[in-house]
Amino acid sequence: MLRFILWRISVMVPTLILISMLVFTIIQLPPGDYFESYVNELQAMGENANGAQIQELRHRYGFDQPQPIRYLHWVGGMLHGDFGYSFAYRMPVSDVIGDRIWLTVLVSFVTVIFTWLVAFPVGIYSATHQYSWGDYGLTFFGLVGLAVPNFILGLVMMYFANLWFGLSIGHLMDQQYLGQPMSWDKAKSILAHLWIPTIIIGTSGTAAMIRRVRANLLDELRQQYVITARAKGLHPFRALVKYPLRMSLNFFISDIGSILPAIISGAEITAVVLSLETTGPMLISALKSQDMYLAGSFLMCLAFLTVIGMLVSDIALALLDPRIRLQGRSTR
Incomplete structure (x- = not known):
């Protein structure tokens, strides 16, 4: 395991160098x-x-x-903690993303927790009650959640909130707190607005995870060891949790590689529609205006979190599932 971790870390360095070259080249491709x-x-x-x-x-x-x-200056600055200067905002990149990144982490973290709390119980119920009315109903709502884009759901909720209640559900806080330092009143305003983007952004992710939990758990429940455990009189709950549920979580651990960058990138299009003060609209604006240091540094942050997430997911998979062999050796 230690050799594997050291080898993966050594591979991460040239990977990040190649990604930095690619990011710098793509940002420079537009004329001017x-x-x-x-x-x-x-x-x-x-x-x-x-x-x-x-x-x-x-x-x-x-x-x-x-x-x-210019590439060498940019990379050398990042190694020393200097991410450059944002020309559009006329301040250092670290100051531009400072407040926004914490709001993005908050929204994404709450969304991930919401997704897990809803998807796992629903997926387990759907797998253990296959072809029941509850399974059919949950499958229908899951497919609807997958089919409807988040930003469309956001537009629909904004329309009906304004039509029925005369409320605007955009932003992550009340207007008077925009650009103000954090205070208790501002924190309460953020918490009051947080549940709307959480539900909107988490809908498609929850629906997709429900389908994957159901499919993977159904595959494990058909295995011979589960049938044998039930035949020996093991309690149904223990027969479900002890091995099948654990073995069906491989996909969940593999998703760590994508969860980490998603936490700071946020749902860009949905954030634009809802006017959220997160990093998504900032990244789109930086790419449109060719604000090189802001866009490039943010993309490199996502790349770094991706390779770290992949390393963490591989190690967690090896610890979770003894069937995985890091050395590629066959077992007898």
Whole structure:
């Protein structure tokens, strides 16, 4: 196990280097840069741009240097904790994502907990009561949850909330707390608004996990060891929990690799529709405006969490399921 962990960590380094090259190249693919986009935006509004100031900013942040030099400066800065400067927000990247990332983590964490609390009991019931009316009903609602995109559900809820109650369910807090430091009143406002994006974002994930829990548990319940345990008179609950449920959780552990980056990326389109103060709309805006340091640093954060999540999921799978062999050796 130790050799496996050390080998995976050694592989993570060149993987992240290749990802950083790919991210930097993709961000540079569109013609021009942030400053050219900014000048074109000013001209579209009928304003004149200060050419000398633009050139000075380009020189200060190295946009007049070759791309390999800019890449090395960018990567070297991240290694020292300097994620660069956001031109759109006119502040360091770490300050831009500071408040937003904590709100994103809060929304995503509560959504993940909501998904687990709903999906596992429903999936277990559906698997143990196969082809019952309850199974058919839960399957129907699960398929509806998979078919309806989150942002469509958000638009529908916003429409009916405004039509029936005259309320706007957008944002994560009341308007007077936007841009204000954290306080007890602001925290209460966030908690009051939190349940709406949790339900909207968690609907499709809950429906998908219900289907996977049901399918994997049904596969395990048909195994010979479960039939033997029941024939020997083992209590049905123990016969379910002791081995079949544990063996059917492999997919759940494998999802850790995708859960970690999803926690800070959030549901981008849904966040835009609901006007949430999370990192999703910020990332889309940075990509559109070619705010290189903000977009690139955020994408590298997602890549780092992905490789860490894959390592954690592989180790957890080996501990959970003794049938998995890390060395690839056959058993006799």
